[in-house]
Amino acid sequence: MERLHDKKSVIIIGAGVGGCASAARLAKAGFKVTVVEKNDFTGGRCSLIHDGEHRFDQGPSLLLLPDLFHETFADLDTTMPAEGVHLLKCDPNYQIFFHDNEKMTLSSDLAHMKPEIEKWEGKDGFERYLGFLAEGHRHYEFSMQKALRRNFPSIMSMLRPDLLKDIVRMFVFTSLYTRASAYFWTDRLRRCFTFGSMYMGMSPYTSPALYSLLQYTELVEGIWYPRGGFHKVVEAIVNIGQRWGVDYQLNSPVQSILLSEDEKQAVGVVLQSGRHLRADIILANADLIYTYNNLLPETAYSKKLAKRPASCSSISFYWSMNRKITELSAHNIFMAEDYKESFDDIFEKLRMPDEPSFYVNVPSRIDPTAAPEGRDSVVVLIPVGHLHDEGSKKGLRSSEDWVELLDRARDFVIKTIERRTGAENLRGAIAAEQVNTPTTWQEHFNLDKGGILGLSIDFWNALAFRPKTKHASISNLYFVGASTHPGTGVPVCLAGAKITTEQILDDLKVEKPWSKATPPNLRAKQRGSSLDIERIESISGMETWQRVLWALVLGSLITFILSKVFG
Structure with missing residues (x-):
């Protein structure tokens, strides 16, 4: 068995965003870090596909929640521009095409959004739009301060009065579509401001309203794109880690996590090549369900985990x-006529809708380096159900006739784009095609059921209810990635890398080398004038009856949560 290094060592399984960010952080903290990755590239789903001079983002194609990116680089003593990551602002955010040949353009520019909203919602519609943004701001701040930067190792970590009060106010038990309906009178705009739930792989009819924070960050902070492709972010983090000595071993799939004789401690990994690597800490960035069910001994928990909603x-x-x-901008959404039914097909029947909503990304519209001069690179993403569970009578199967299904999907997309945009002979303009299907996602990235965003993230799969960042019974084994806390998406996985690495450092009583780092864009300006002194004046105090009401609500919520956990 091979010992990697004399000082404290870490093996990270998987070079996804969370794994790469964790590697750089731990290396900075003084650990000897080795990353083993099954593929011949880093980034996992956040990687690139090439066809000559055409470049495509295999997964994420827009950068949201920029503060979490800036924070990661600041913690690593650098900035994105210093590492060659230059962000381009996408304006407009989206073109949205409807079945009735109407079109709406979303932007972070209020001067643009005011007439767009009033066109459909009337003069008072813009005020309601601002109210929707205000609610999204509250959801955003709650998530950034109390969810994405904190760990929740047990249910008791949630039972704090301040957190429970905020949970009640964040509409976690109300759907995103329901809350949008409180601000927008037309179904057209309700659709425009709820399709973003697909970023988490969820239906807007079941996604908690808290996730309006995604629409908020798009409409207030904007949508961004790294010049050279989204993988530029991962590439920069990999380079930073390598400067601190991180060893990336690609083409090195893991067969199992090596345990002590009593199976109470993780001591290394066994590669499929037969090679054994030993380390003090094992951090799994592979798909969580795959890790529990393929790299560890089978347990009741691993079986239960595989049954959670994906x-x-x-x-x-x-x-x-x-x-x-030219009829397409950088980001385009084509809405299904039967909006709700299309989501039911995906999430209830686990199939591809007959008439799906779909997303079209043209990276060459914002970054000319994505395609040869005079040409475009186009990515079409059609959300479909994940692969069926064992014994299920519904859903897509690995044995599906993918040729027939892809033909149907391709024909629908081409005809829809041509009809709604006026583009002509789109099929004849396709010089080459590459495809990912649910089986591709499963086989290439070990994603359980081919689910592209890991476990679903409703309330009962979030915070303390989400799989933990540390194994409950095997010491020295930790987790980072989309299916563990805090959740899915590139910026959230970056936040998760900080949470998990800080947990490792705390357990080993190692000082955090980034504890005092603050991103330049988050630093408050020094107040040198009396004009800048904060004066907090209450608009209205909380009346006694309001305090009593809050106490009753919090008491009821605590009872409800405890009954779900222990009942």
Whole structure:
């Protein structure tokens, strides 16, 4: 058995975003870090596909929650521009095309949004839009301060009066679509401001209203794109880690996590090549369900975990075009006529809708380096159900006739784009095509059921209810990634890397080398004038009856949570 190093060592399984960020953080803290990755590239789903000079983002194609990116680089003593990551602002955010051939454009520019909203909602519609943003701001701040930067190792960590009060106020038991309906009178705008739930692989009819924070960050902070592709972020983090000595071993799939004789301690990994590697800490960035069910001994918990609700999958086309498709902007949404029914098909029937909503990304519209001059690179993402559970009578199967399904999906997408945008002979403009299906996601990235965003993230799969960042009974074994706390998505996985690495450092009583780092964009300006002195004046105090009401609500919520956990 091979001992990696004399000083404290860590093996990280998987070079996804969370794994790479954890590697850089732990290396900075003084650990000897080795990352073993099954593929010949880093980034996992956040990687690139090439066809000659055409470049495609295999997964994420827009950068949201920028503060979490800035924070990661600041903690590593650098900035994104210093590491060659230059962000381009996408404006407009989206073009949204409807079945009735109407179109709406979303932007972070209020001067643009005011007439767009009033066109459909009337003069008072813009005020309601601002109210929707205000609610999204509260959800955003709650998530950033009390969810994405904190660990929840047990249910008791949730039972704090301040947190429970905020949970009640955040509409976690109300759907995103329901809350949007409180602000927008037309179904058209309700659709425009709820489709973003698909970023978490969820239906807007079941996604908690708290996740309006995604619409908020798009509309207030904007949508961004790293020049050179989203993988530029991962590449920069990998480079930073390597400067601190991180060893990346690609083409090194893991067969199992090596345990002590009593199976109470993780001591290393066994690669599929037969090679044994030993380390003090094992951090799994592989898909969590895959890790528990394939890399560890089977337990009742691993079986139970596999039955938790998963996110959707996708059929993704990557098209090398022989000309520019000028009718498309960088980000385009084509809404299904039967909006709710399309989500029911995906999440209840686990299939591809007959008429799905779909997303079209043209990276070459914002970054000309994504395609040869005079041409476009186009990515089409069609959300579909994940692969069926064992014994299930519904859903897509690995044995599906993918040729027939892809033909149907391709035909629908081409006809819909042509009809709604006026683009002509789109099929003839496709010079080459590459495809990912649910089976591709499962086989290439070990994603359980081909779910592209890991476990679903409703209230009962969040905070203390989400799988923990540390194994309950095996010491020295930790987790980071989409299916563990705090959740899915690139910025959230970056936040998760900080949470898990700080847990490791706390357990080993090692000082955090970034505890005092503050991103430049988050530093408050020094107050040198009397004009800048904060004066907090209460608009209205909380009346006694309001305090009593809050006490009753919090008491009821605590009782409800305890009954779900222990009842």
